[in-house]
Each structure stands twice: as C-alpha cells, then as structure tokens.
Amino acid sequence: MPRRVVPPVAPTAASGCHEYRSLDRRGTSRRAFLRSVAGGGALLLTRSLFPSLPFVAFAQAPRAVDTLVVVFLRGGMDALAAVVPVGEGAALYDHRRATAIPERAVLDLDGFFGFHPALAPLHEIYRAGRVAVVHAAGSPDPSRSHFDAMEYMERGTPGVRITGTGWLARHLESVPWTNDSPFRAVAMGTMLPSSLQGPDAGLALPSLEEFRLHVPDHERDRLEGGLRKLYAHAPGELPLAREAERLFATMRDLRTVAADRPDPRPGAAYPDTSFGYALRQVAQLIKADVGLEVACVDLGGWDTHEGQGGVDGPMADLLRELAAGLAAFHHDVEDRSERLTVVTMSEFGRMLVENGSEGTDHGRGGSMWVMGGGVQGGVHADWPGLHPDALDDGDLAITTDFRDVLSEILLQRLQNPAVERVFPGYRARYRGIVRPGAV
Amino acid sequence: MTRSDVHLVNRLTYGVRPVDLERVRELGEAGYLDWQLAPEAIPDPEVDAFLERHPVLGADVAGIRRALDDDHADVVKQVLWAKLFRAVSSERQLHEKMVDFWTDHFNVPGPDRVPEKVVDDRDVARAHGLGRFHDLLLASARSPAMLLYLDNASSHRDHPNQNYARELLELHTLGVDGGYTERDVAEVARCFTGWTLREGWRGDMVFDRSMHDEGEKEVLGRRIAAGRGIEDGLEVLDVLATHPSTARFLAFKLCRRFVADDPPPGLVADVAASFRASDGDLRATLRTLFTSNGFRESRGQKLRRPFEAVAAMLRALSPAVEVHDYWAVHYVLELMGHVPYAWFPPDGYPGVAGAWLNANGLLHRWNAAMVLAHAHDGWTDGAVTVDLEAVVPAADTAGDLVDATWRRLLGDPIDAATRATLLTAVGAGGAGQRVTPTARRERLAQLVGLVLASPAFHLT
Numbered sequence: 056m057p058r059r060v061v062p063p064v065a066p067t068a069a070s071g072c073h074e075y076r077s078l079d080r081r082g083t084s085r086r087a088f089l090r091s092v093a094g095g096g097a098l099l100l101t102r103s104l105f106p107s108l109p110f111v112a113f114a115q116a117p118r119a120v121d122t123l124v125v126v127f128l129r130g131g132m133d134a135l136a137a138v139v140p141v142g143e144g145a146a147l148y149d150h151r152r153a154t155a156i157p158e159r160a161v162l163d164l165d166g167f168f169g170f171h172p173a174l175a176p177l178h179e180i181y182r183a184g185r186v187a188v189v190h191a192a193g194s195p196d197p198s199r200s201h202f203d204a205m206e207y208m209e210r211g212t213p214g215v216r217i218t219g220t221g222w223l224a225r226h227l228e229s230v231p232w233t234n235d236s237p238f239r240a241v242a243m244g245t246m247l248p249s250s251l252q253g254p255d256a257g258l259a260l261p262s263l264e265e266f267r268l269h270v271p272d273h274e275r276d277r278l279e280g281g282l283r284k285l286y287a288h289a290p291g292e293l294p295l296a297r298e299a300e301r302l303f304a305t306m307r308d309l310r311t312v313a314a315d316r317p318d319p320r321p322g323a324a325y326p327d328t329s330f331g332y333a334l335r336q337v338a339q340l341i342k343a344d345v346g347l348e349v350a351c352v353d354l355g356g357w358d359t360h361e362g363q364g365g366v367d368g369p370m371a372d373l374l375r376e377l378a379a380g381l382a383a384f385h386h387d388v389e390d391r392s393e394r395l396t397v398v399t400m401s402e403f404g405r406m407l408v409e410n411g412s413e414g415t416d417h418g419r420g421g422s423m424w425v426m427g428g429g430v431q432g433g434v435h436a437d438w439p440g441l442h443p444d445a446l447d448d449g450d451l452a453i454t455t456d457f458r459d460v461l462s463e464i465l466l467q468r469l470q471n472p473a474v475e476r477v478f479p480g481y482r483a484r485y486r487g488i489v490r491p492g493a494v
Numbered sequence: 495m496t497r498s499d500v501h502l503v504n505r506l507t508y509g510v511r512p513v514d515l516e517r518v519r520e521l522g523e524a525g526y527l528d529w530q531l532a533p534e535a536i537p538d539p540e541v542d543a544f545l546e547r548h549p550v551l552g553a554d555v556a557g558i559r560r561a562l563d564d565d566h567a568d569v570v571k572q573v574l575w576a577k578l579f580r581a582v583s584s585e586r587q588l589h590e591k592m593v594d595f596w597t598d599h600f601n602v603p604g605p606d607r608v609p610e611k612v613v614d615d616r617d618v619a620r621a622h623g624l625g626r627f628h629d630l631l632l633a634s635a636r637s638p639a640m641l642l643y644l645d646n647a648s649s650h651r652d653h654p655n656q657n658y659a660r661e662l663l664e665l666h667t668l669g670v671d672g673g674y675t676e677r678d679v680a681e682v683a684r685c686f687t688g689w690t691l692r693e694g695w696r697g698d699m700v701f702d703r704s705m706h707d708e709g710e711k712e713v714l715g716r717r718i719a720a721g722r723g724i725e726d727g728l729e730v731l732d733v734l735a736t737h738p739s740t741a742r743f744l745a746f747k748l749c750r751r752f753v754a755d756d757p758p759p760g761l762v763a764d765v766a767a768s769f770r771a772s773d774g775d776l777r778a779t780l781r782t783l784f785t786s787n788g789f790r791e792s793r794g795q796k797l798r799r800p801f802e803a804v805a806a807m808l809r810a811l812s813p814a815v816e817v818h819d820y821w822a823v824h825y826v827l828e829l830m831g832h833v834p835y836a837w838f839p840p841d842g843y844p845g846v847a848g849a850w851l852n853a854n855g856l857l858h859r860w861n862a863a864m865v866l867a868h869a870h871d872g873w874t875d876g877a878v879t880v881d882l883e884a885v886v887p888a889a890d891t892a893g894d895l896v897d898a899t900w901r902r903l904l905g906d907p908i909d910a911a912t913r914a915t916l917l918t919a920v921g922a923g924g925a926g927q928r929v930t931p932t933a934r935r936e937r938l939a940q941l942v943g944l945v946l947a948s949p950a951f952h953l954t
Contacts (some may be wrong), residue, residue, distance in 0.1 A: 201604045201606075202605045206838040210838075216644075216657070216838065216839050217839050217840060217841065218839065219839055237853060245825065245829050245830050246831065247831055247854065249838065256852040256853075256854060258853055259831075261829075266857065267857075268861065269861045269864050269865050270868065270943065271868070277919050278944065279942075280918070280919060280921075281918065281919025282860060284915045284948060284950045286949055289949035289953075290947075290949065290950075291794045292795075293797060293851060295953075298853070302853045302856050306857070323835070404893055415744045417528065
C-alpha cells in the first residue's frame with residue numbers, strides 16, 4: 056500500500072547490502088570514549104550531521120574492522136558458466152552446447168579458469184589482486200529447493216530447520232564491542248533477509264528516500280509531531296515510546312544522508328537497475344559514517360532453467376549487471392577499500408549437463424567471490440574436476456564449505472573470533488582467502 | 495480504560511467494528527463468546543462467495559498442482575489473499591484466530607509445497623482448530639505437508655529420521671521442558687517410521703509396513719509392544735495428547751496468544767486444568783480462558799502482530815474499504831516480515847511483542863495506516879479503495895470530529911490529552927472550531943491515519 060518509490064527497474068530485481076563501520080583507530084575503550092564525549096571531544100567529525108544519533112552508545116572496537124557487504128545471488132548461479140573451468144576441456148564442453156562459454160571468449164584467471172566475458176569490469180579488479188574467486192564451494196545440504204537452500208545458508212546451519220537466527224545476526228551479537236547505531240545492519244530491499252534475523256533486527260530499506268512517513272509533504276511535520284506525542288504517552292509496559300523515538304531519529308538521519316547525496320565518485324558507473332541503485336545507496340551510507348557494519352544486497356534472476364544463453368543472453372546480462380555494480384561500488388568507495396569486504400554467494404550451483412531447454416537445472420558446487428583490500432587475490436579451489444567419478448550426483452562437487460569462506464572473513468577481516476557461535480556445530484577450515492586485518 | 499466489550503471483541507476477533515459491539519449488546523458478553531465458539535452454526539456468506547470465486551482453494555493436491563502449472567503466481571496470490579480475506583471478513587472470527595494459532599503452532603512453510611500446504615490448512619487447522627486437540631494432532635501427523643517438511647515421509651527403519659519426532663515433542667506437545675529425553679525422541683522416531691506418502695503421488699498419507707520398525711520401543715517410560723504397525727504412532731499421539739506437560743504447554747501458548755506475553759501463572763494453570771478435564775476440548779479450554787479475571791484484566795497488554803494490525807485496519811474501515819489488488823497489501827506484510835506461510839523454522843511466527851517491535855515494524859505499520867487513510871487521494875494507486883465519508887459520522891466541530899473518528903475506529907471514547915494531540919496534529923484551531931465540508935475532507939484522512947497508527951490501535 057505505501058506508494059512505492061521505485062528506483063529505475065522493478066523492485067524485485069535486486070536489492071543491496073552495504074556495510075560500513077567507522078571506528079576509532081586509537082583503540083580507546085568504551086568507557087574512555089564516553090568520558091571524552093562528555094568532555095566535548097570531537098572524535099568523529101561527522102557527528103554534527105546527526106545530533107540525534109546516540110553517539111554516546113557507539114563503542115569502539117579495539118582494532119579496525121571491515122565493513123561487510125553480502126551480495127546474495129538468488130536463484131542458483133551457474134558457476135560453470137560464470138567461472139569457466141576451461142582446462143577441463145571435453146569433460147566440460149561435451150555437456151554444454153547453448154550454454155557453453157568457448158575458451159576463446161573467457162577472460163583468463165589462472166590458466167585453468169576464466170571469467171565469463173560479461174564480467175570484464177570485475178576481471179580488471181581481479182587483475183589488480185582485489186578479487187578472490189572460490190570455486191566448488193557451497194552447502195553440504197543437498198536440498199535443491201531454493202527456499203530451503205537459501206534459508207539454510209542464511210541461518211548458517213545447513214540441514215537444521217530450527218535455527219531461529221541468521222549468521223549475520225549471530226555475528227553482530229557475538230562481537231566484543233557494541234554499536235547502537237540504527238544503521239548497524241542494513242538490508243537494501245523490502246525484506247530483512249534471514250541472515251539478519253535476530254533480536255536486534257537490522258533495517259530493511261527499500262531505499263534511503265523511502266524510509267519515512269508516507270504522507271503528503273504539507274502534512275508531514277504535523278503528523279509526525281502527532282505520532283511522536285501519541286507514542287511518547289503510550290500506555291502499558293512495552294517500550295513503544297523508546298522504539299518510536301529511535302525511529303524518528305533514524306528517519307531524520309536518513310533524510311540527512313539522502314539529502315547530503317555525495318555523488319558517486321567520477322567513473323563509478325552503477326548499472327541503472329535496482330541492484331545498482333542499492334549498491335550506490337550502500338556506498339552513500341558508508342561515506343556518511345553512520346556506523347554501518349553489515350549490509351545485504353540481493354540480485355535475483357539466476358534460476359536459468361530455460362534459454363540461459365552463453366556468451367550472450369539472460370545470464371550474460373545478469374553477469375554484466377553484477378560486474379558493473381560491483382566494479383562501480385569498488386571504485387566509488389575505493390579510498391576505504393582496505394576496510395571493506397564484499398562477498399557474493401548463491402544458494403547452489405547448477406548442473407554440469409545442460410538440459411533440453413538450453414538451460415541448466417539446480418546443481419551443487421558453486422562459486423563465491425570475495426572482493427576488497429584484504430583479499431588474497433586469485434582462484435581458491437580444491438578443484439574436484441568434472442570426471443564422472445568426481446561428480447556429486449551428476450554435479451560439481453563441493454570441496455569448500457561456504458562457512459569456511461565466511462568464517463575466515465569474520466575472523467580475519469571483521470575481528471570476530473567467535474565463529475563457532477556464528478556457525479554452531481561447524482569447524483571451519485581456513486584457506487588463506489583473506490589476509491588478517493591490520494591491528 | 496478500554497470497555498470490556500471492546501476488549502473482548504478485540505481479542506476474539508481481528509478487530510472491533512461497530513457491528514460487533516451491536517452483536518455484544520444483543521447477546522451479552524457470555525453469549526457473544528458462546529456464539530463465536532460454535533463457528534459451524536455461524537453463516538459466513540462473504541467467505542463462501544470468496545471461496546466460490548476461487549475454486550482452487552477447495553481442490554485436491556493434484557488439482558492445485560495443475561492450477562500452479564498453469565499460472566503459479568496467480569494461485570499463490572489466491573492462497574495468500576484467502577487468509578487475509580478471511581481474517582477481515584469472516585463471521586467466524588475466533589475460528590480464524592485459532593486457525594492462525596495452529597498455523598504457527600504446527601508450522602509448515604508454504605513456498606515449496608503449495609498444494610500440500612493448502613490441503614494441510616483445510617484438513618488440520620481449519621477442520622480441528624476448535625475441536626479436540628487429539629484430532630488436530632493426528633491430522634497434523636498425517637498431513638503430507640508435515641510428512642514432507644519434517645522428513646518423516648522418508649524416515650526408514652534402517653535410518654529413522656528424527657526431525658518430526660523431535661518437533662512433535664518439543665514444539666507440538668510437551669514443550670522443551672516437558673520431561674522427555676533424547677532417547678524418547680529416537681524411540682518416537684522409530685514409532686513413526688512407515689508414515690509416508692505413496693511413491694510419486696502426494697495425496698494422502700499411507701502407512702508403508704516395509705519402512706516400519708516393528709521392534710519393541712519405550713516412550714516416556716511406557717512400553718510400546720513389538721509387532722505392530724501404524725498403531726505405534728497412534729499410541730504415541732494418544733500419550734502425548736493427554737500428557738500433563740502438553741496441557742501446560744498449550745495453555746501457556748494460548749494464554750500468551752490471547753491474554754498477555756507473560757500470562758499470569760494462575761490463569762495458565764486454570765486453562766491447563768480445563769484442557770485436561772475436558773480431554774483436550776479446545777472450546778471448553780478457551781471458555782475458561784476468555785471468562786477468567788486474568789483475561790478481563792489484560793486490556794492493552796498485547797501488541798498486534800503485523801498481519802493482525804493490517805487485518806484490523808481493514809476491518810476498522812469496513813464496509814467502506816475494498817482490496818482490488820492483494821499484492822499491494824502483501825507488500826506491506828513483506829516489509830513487516832509477516833507474510834502468511836513464509837516462516838521457515840517449525841516453531842511458527844513469534845507471538846511476543848519484542849519480536850515485532852523495531853524500526854521496520856513501527857514505520858511500516860504507520861505507513862499502512864497513512865496510505866489507507868489517504869487512499870481516496872490516490873495513494874494506493876487504486877489497489878485499495880476507501881470511502882472515508884462513509885466511515886466517520888457527521889460532526890459539527892473539530893472536537894466532535896476527532897471524538898467521532900476515534901470512537902468509530904476504536905470503539906472506545908477518547909481521553910482529553912489524546913483529543914488535544916489529535917486536534918493539533920490535524921491543524922484544527924480548537925475543539926470548538928466548526929468543520930466545513932472542505933475542512934472535513936482534508937482533516938479526515940489525517941485523522942484516520944493517526945488513529946489507525948496510534949498506540950491505542952496497536953495495543954489490544
């Protein structure tokens with residue numbers, strides 16, 4: 056019912072995550088920070104933009120921490136067409152016709168694997184050493200249901216249905232610092248993803264502009280004033296007054312962020328889509344220093360059962376959009392890239408053997424990409440190969456659990472040693488995909 | 495302080511309307527409760543008409559599957575809309591609230607198994623929601639949706655799958671502190687091996703003896719004899735349905751849903767006793783709950799969950815509101831994280847305010863109210879139409895208009911402080927200011943929006 060403030064393309068096409076974290080690199084403890092705030096010390100220059108934010112509640116981490124952006128590719132991305140194992144030769148190309156990416160077209164990564172040509176902008180960043188490509192990665196749960204597979208991945212407990220919280224929520228809860236910013240965890244879209252499901256819900260923002268009271272402009276001040284008074288005197292024991300105040304503060308500050316529109320850095324050419332728009336807004340939140348730690352962005356459309364296309368076609372278009380978005384984002388916040396990690400994931404890969412509709416069906420092994428100043432660039436794959444004996448029920452097998460990649464990022468880049476609380480019942484294997492953050 | 499009739503109606507239904515208060519006047523509070531406790535005797539013409547317009551909702555699994563193949567999105571829309579339509583328009587309101595309660599209690603997410611979920615809704619929650627708990631439990635255990643979701647359909651004597659057994663004990667009956675052990679879970683799993691679906695056909699449940707573990711078992715200290723088939727599972731259900739922990743657990747959940755997030759222990763005990771004394775008769779149990787002092791004294795203690803808030807707004811504006819495009823309303827439910835049938839874990843959507851009280855939850859509720867109220871200005875793009883003139887009675891002064899709007903939408907009289915706040919918020923000069931037709935038209939939308947967004951509307 057709210058009038059949808061639509062970005063250029065239909066809202067369901069994509070959403071985005073941003074995360075940003077501004078920290079006191081002097082390493083003061085929380086108490087010291089509070090004292091210095093009381094003493095009027097201006098630790099964070101941008102504080103004046105947001106007088107309403109509870110800055111006294113910003114604790115400072117002992118070490119610098121990356122902002123994490125999680126890009127979920129919904130539908131099951133065909134990793135064998137995005138990161139082509141050209142070196143497999145006939146073992147790959149015997150099974151792909153319309154969806155084949157010929158060797159001459161791929162952008163080489165390491166002599167064995169190559170990017171789909173539509174990923175050219177990302178390939179540039181790869182060549183600069185800022186992209187780690189993990190292949191044959193995914194979830195041990197064999198479900199080929201989108202819903203199940205996504206939920207298992209986002210809750211971080213494959214095969215276990217009862218987990219009530221998401222992995223990102225557990226991460227935020229288990230870090231050795233606190234952050235009361237309402238922008239601590241943001242999902243660009245209409246729904247909070249399951250990865251953020253938890254007691255301290257993050258913010259779901261269809262867009263920065265849309266997170267406000269939907270009333271005619273000339274009525275807004277009076278109506279907001281009315282609501283504030285009504286909620287300030289809310290009866291009963293529920294913290295309605297407190298939540299309402301927090302909401303008003305958040306809306307006010309978002310107005311400032313949106314109005315303060317720093318244009319994207321010249322050269323940051325975001326695609327003209329919801330996904331591009333979402334990434335652009337996450338960049339805005341990052342630059343506004345609002346205390347963003349984790350951001351979630353979605354890009355859907357990967358469930359290419361029919362007419363997937365090869366070098367050109369629907370999947371190529373998506374890859375183009377993905378790469379353009381990631382590259383624009385990378386460029387837009389390049390000055391903070393040492394403190395930024397972007398990770399892409401998808402609920403599963405797709406089958407080796409092309410189906411009868413010039414598409415691919417749900418498979419197993421997929422590919423995760425990690426982008427940022429802290430990555431160990433290159434291809435990271437415990438490659439099982441495509442020989443029939445090496446396949447898992449006809450699919451690319453999984454040799455890197457998705458939790459290995461995420462745990463390493465949490466530990467090394469987000470300074471959270473509590474990975475076993477984030478992924479209960481799982482012992483991560485670290486593979487040197489990212490470097491430890493500076494202390 | 496909310497009047498007792500308003501309180502009763504707000505808890506028994508999805509939201510009070512003037513016609514509901516008239517009915518309470520007619521029947522008395524006890525009579526109104528009795529009336530709602532016998533849904534089979536309540537004619538429901540609007541819902542009947544809706545179901546006739548949407549025959550897929552009455553089809554079997556195969557029929558629903560065919561319809562999905564034909565137009566997946568449209569079938570899904572019908573299924574989702576039906577739940578909202580019933581919440582708003584059914585005369586059998588308490589039944590609808592109980593269906594919602596059991597939908598959460600025996601949660602099975604819909605997205606991957608739409609045909610089975612539609613049938614599950616009909617055969618489990620709708621068929622037995624106000625009946626005997628034992629019948630409800632058995633229907634759930636046999637439901638193809640449940641058999642698939644918690645993997646019992648593939649549970650085999652060589653490798654029993656414990657998913658269903660665990661949730662049966664932890665979530666459906668005894669509760670996590672109900673006094674069972676890991677061994678009980680394993681033994682119950684053995685009892686239910688063989689409860690499955692026919693290969694390649696997902697109609698009704700079948701019992702497959704070749705999958706069943708016929709050995710002797712022990713569940714909660716009770717010996718389950720060897721050499722039997724489906725009787726093992728049936729016996730387990732009997733034991734669980736009549737177990738004192740089940741009575742306590744269900745009583746607690748019902749009190750949490752209908753009384754307060756932290757219900758008075760004495761009331762929970764009384765409701766549990768009623769459950770046991772009536773052999774799991776849900777009507778008798780609910781009668782104890784709704785006639786208790788604990789219930790009467792619980793005014794204002796429950797926060798409407800997002801779906802309930804939206805249904806309440808639509809009820810408050812009825813009959814002058816019409817939903818032309820369900821997806822517009824669905825968008826709001828998505829924003830608030832309360833889309834029907836979309837909760838992934840087996841425990842169902844949370845029932846306490848803390849789970850819903852956050853920035854997203856509040857803002858989107860307010861916006862639902864504001865946009866609905868401004869619908870005549872095109873704010874819903876025609877997806878929902880509202881005739882506010884037909885909702886709020888005539889009023890000469892600004893003060894009267896505020897009072898009339900509040901009373902019409904909430905059922906209760908307004909207090910002076912709230913009147914003053916609302917007068918200022920709609921830019922009225924003072925309570926005595928005369929209201930011209932133009933001013934009324936301008937102010938009404940703002941007033942209605944504020945009232946539907948106010949704490950009083952969201953706390954029942």
